[in-house]
Amino acid sequence: RLSLIPLVTDVETYVPQAECDVCGGEGCPACEVSLTLSAEGPGTVYSRDLISSDPKIQPADPNIPIVELKKGQKLVLEAIAHMGYGRDSVKWQAGVACGYKNVPVITIENCDACGHCAAECPKGIIRFEESGAKVSSEDVLKCSLCKLCEQVCDIHAINVGFDENAFVFTMESDGSYTAKDLALNAADVIKGKAEELLSILDQF
Numbered sequence: 001r002l003s004l005i006p007l008v009t010d011v012e013t014y015v016p017q018a019e020c021d022v023c024g025g026e027g028c029p030a031c032e033v034s035l036t037l038s039a040e041g042p043g044t045v046y047s048r049d050l051i052s053s054d055p056k057i058q059p060a061d062p063n064i065p066i067v068e069l070k071k072g073q074k075l076v077l078e079a080i081a082h083m084g085y086g087r088d089s090v091k092w093q094a095g096v097a098c099g100y101k102n103v104p105v106i107t108i109e110n111c112d113a114c115g116h117c118a119a120e121c122p123k124g125i126i127r128f129e130e131s132g133a134k135v136s137s138e139d140v141l142k143c144s145l146c147k148l149c150e151q152v153c154d155i156h157a158i159n160v161g162f163d164e165n166a167f168v169f170t171m172e173s174d175g176s177y178t179a180k181d182l183a184l185n186a187a188d189v190i191k192g193k194a195e196e197l198l199s200i201l202d203q204f
C-alpha cells in the first residue's frame with residue numbers, strides 16, 4: 001500500500017536507481033529519498049504523516065489512508081523511494097487513465113433556429129442564437145459524437161462527423177507529475193524507439 005502512494009517526482013534532480021552513475025545502483029541521494037513516519041493510535045495514518053528528506057518530494061495527495069491504528073498501537077517506519085519505469089511495476093505507472101477520440105466536425109446548414117438540438121445536447125455545447133445553432137471551435141472538442149442533435153433535427157440541418165486524421169487525447173496522471181509532462185515523456189520514449197529502429201534499418 002505504501003509503495004502505491006504517488007509521490008510528486010522531480011525528474012530533473014533524480015535518476016532511476018539502476019541508472020545511477022553516482023552509486024552504481026547501491027542507493028544514494030541522487031537516486032533515492034527517505035520518508036519517515038511515526039504515529040500512535042487511536043486514529044488513521046494518512047500519507048500526509050510521511051516526512052520526506054526532500055521537501056520537493058511529497059505524496060501527490062495528502063489524504064491517502066495508510067492504516068488504522070487502535071489505542072496503544074504505534075507505527076514507526078522509514079520508507080525508501082526511488083524512481084523506476086511503469087513497464088517494470090504498476091507502482092511506477094504515473095498514468096492512471098488514457099483515451100482518445102477523433103476530432104469532431106459539426107456542420108450546420110439551412111438551420112431554421114428551432115433550438116431542439118441545443119436542448120438535446122448532453123454536453124451543452126450547442127449555442128442557440130437567433131440566426132441558428134452554433135458550436136464554437138473550442139466547444140466542438142467536447143462533443144461526444146453521440147449524434148442526438150442529428151436525431152432531433154427534423155430538417156437534417158446539423159451533421160456530426162469527425163476528422164479521421166486528428167485526435168483528442170485525454171490523459172490523467174496520478175499526480176507524480178503533470179499530465180502534460182506525462183504525454184511529453186511518453187512521446188520522448190516513442191521518439192527514442194523510432195530513432196533506434198531507424199539506426200538498425202540504416203545498417204542494411
Ligand code: SF4
Pocket residue numbers: 106120121122123124125126142143144145146147148149150160
Ligand atoms: S453529437 Fe452529441 S455531444 Fe455532439 S453536439 Fe451533437 S448532441 Fe452534442
Ligand code: SF4
Pocket residue numbers: 108110111112113114115116117118132133149152153154155156157158
Ligand atoms: S435542430 Fe436543426 S433546425 Fe433546429 S436549431 Fe438545431 S440544427 Fe437548427
Ligand SMILES: [Zn+2]
Pocket residue numbers: 017020021022023024025026027028029030031032
Ligand atoms: Zn545513486
